[in-house]
Amino acid sequence: MSQTRAITQINGDLYRYQHNAHYSVFLVTPEGIVVTDPISKEAATWLNQELSKRFDVPVTHLIYSHDHADHISGGEIFGEDVKVIGHELTKEAIIRENREIPVPQITFKERYTLELGGNKVELYYPGKSHGDNCIAMMFPKQRTVFVVDFITVDRLPYRNLGSGHMPDWINAIKFVEELDFDILAPGHGGLGTKADATNHRKYFEALRDAVAEGISQGQNLEVMQGSISLEAFKNFGNYEEWLPMNIEGMYNMLTQ
Ligand SMILES: [Zn+2]
Numbered sequence: 001m002s003q004t005r006a007i008t009q010i011n012g013d014l015y016r017y018q019h020n021a022h023y024s025v026f027l028v029t030p031e032g033i034v035v036t037d038p039i040s041k042e043a044a045t046w047l048n049q050e051l052s053k054r055f056d057v058p059v060t061h062l063i064y065s066h067d068h069a070d071h072i073s074g075g076e077i078f079g080e081d082v083k084v085i086g087h088e089l090t091k092e093a094i095i096r097e098n099r100e101i102p103v104p105q106i107t108f109k110e111r112y113t114l115e116l117g118g119n120k121v122e123l124y125y126p127g128k129s130h131g132d133n134c135i136a137m138m139f140p141k142q143r144t145v146f147v148v149d150f151i152t153v154d155r156l157p158y159r160n161l162g163s164g165h166m167p168d169w170i171n172a173i174k175f176v177e178e179l180d181f182d183i184l185a186p187g188h189g190g191l192g193t194k195a196d197a198t199n200h201r202k203y204f205e206a207l208r209d210a211v212a213e214g215i216s217q218g219q220n221l222e223v224m225q226g227s228i229s230l231e232a233f234k235n236f237g238n239y240e241e242w243l244p245m246n247i248e249g250m251y252n253m254l255t256q
Contacts, residue, residue, distance in 0.1 A: 005043075007050060013119070014142040016185055017050075019043035022071060025146045025185050026051070027139060029117025032060030035078065036137060036146060037071040037187065044074035061085060061114060063123065064104065065148035066134040067093035071187060075102045085114065087125055089133035126175035128168035130161070136176050145179055148187030153196040155189050155237035156203070161249025166208060169253075173201040189237065203233050211250040221251050 006018045013028040024037040026047075033051055038044035051059060059079075064072045064086035075084060086094075086104035094103050106112070114121040122138040129150035137146040149158065151173055157164075177197050184192040207230060214224040225244040233239065 003042075005046060007047075007054075010144055010185060010191070011139075011142040011183060014139050014144055016191070017043075017047055019046070021188055023185070023187055023189075024065075024071070024148075025137075025139075025144070027119060027121065027142070028055055028057065029119045030057065031117035032057050034061040034063065034114065034116060034119075034121055035059050035082075036063045037065050037148065038062065038074040038077065039071060041074035041077060044077035048077050061116065062102065063114075063121065063137060064090050065137070065146070065187060066090060066131055068131065068149065069099070071148055073099075073101055076100070085112065085123070087123075087133045087135050090135075093133065124175070124179070126172035128165035129172035130157070130169065131163050132165065134172070136179065138179055138181060140180070142183070143181050144183040144185055145176060145181040146185045146187075147176060147197075151176060151184065151197050151200045152186050152189050153184060153192030154199075154235070156233075156239055156242040156246055157200075157249075158188075159242055159249070160245040161253065164249060164253055166250065166253035170201055170204050170208070173197055173204065177201065199233075203230065203236065206230050206232065207246055207250050208254070211247060211254055215251070215254060221248060224251065 004020050008016050010016050016023055016025050019039045022039045027034040059082055062075050062082050062084045067090045084102045084104045085106040088107040088109055091104045091107050110125050112123040120140055124136045126136055134150045184196050210228045225247050228247055
């Protein structure tokens with residue numbers, strides 16, 4: 001299978017790397033490189049080779065965005081000396097599922113700031129959203145926030161919204177909107193701005209309102225899937241394919 005891989009500069013010493021449909025970021029400082037989601041063993045092996053070709057500092061830190069294996073597998077590639085950082089619930093999930101990936105040595109509940117080589121990475125827990133342990137990673141000097149799976153740019157949220165939580169998810173997006181950044185780097189799809197976070201939240205609010213209205217009128221899921229359209233967002237990617245699944249996900253969140 002052919003792979004789509006790329007490393008692109010976001011702003012200053014902050015870069016984005018792509019492995020097929022997955023994206024992460026890394027920050028190069030004079031004291032070491034901070035890598036975020038390693039994605040997979042294959043992706044991390046490639047990234048590690050690229051980093052050693054391009055930069056003369058080692059990878060010193062690895063930060064997990066949330067517990068999902070399609071984003072945080074493969075961190076062992078960076079060696080045993082790398083400090084791994086994640087939310088306390090991310091660590092719990094990795095241990096509970098006996099996963100053979102590095103377990104975070106540094107965890108936090110609400111907020112953690114990593115300082116390295118004249119840079120800061122501020123980690124925030126915005127509450128439950130897509131799952132219960134997604135965090136926002138702020139790179140203040142680079143005016144960028146990295147968020148995975150709970151905000152995307154000009155694209156519908158993924159399929160049936162997985163193990164999402166409402167209204168927490170909307171509140172988590174509002175939390176990110178309050179952060180001081182210009183560039184939004186999501187774990188899937190293109191880069192955006194703060195306005196894209198706001199748009200994503202407005203999509204969720206419109207979806208919630210439409211499904212709540214259907215429920216209040218006694219409609220079942222199939223009826224809603226056949227009748228709800230969110231015209232303002234029809235230019236979002238995957239609109240036709242995923243809207244019925246998004247309706248199902250929202251229905252489940254509002255009725256369970
Ligand atoms: Zn996920």
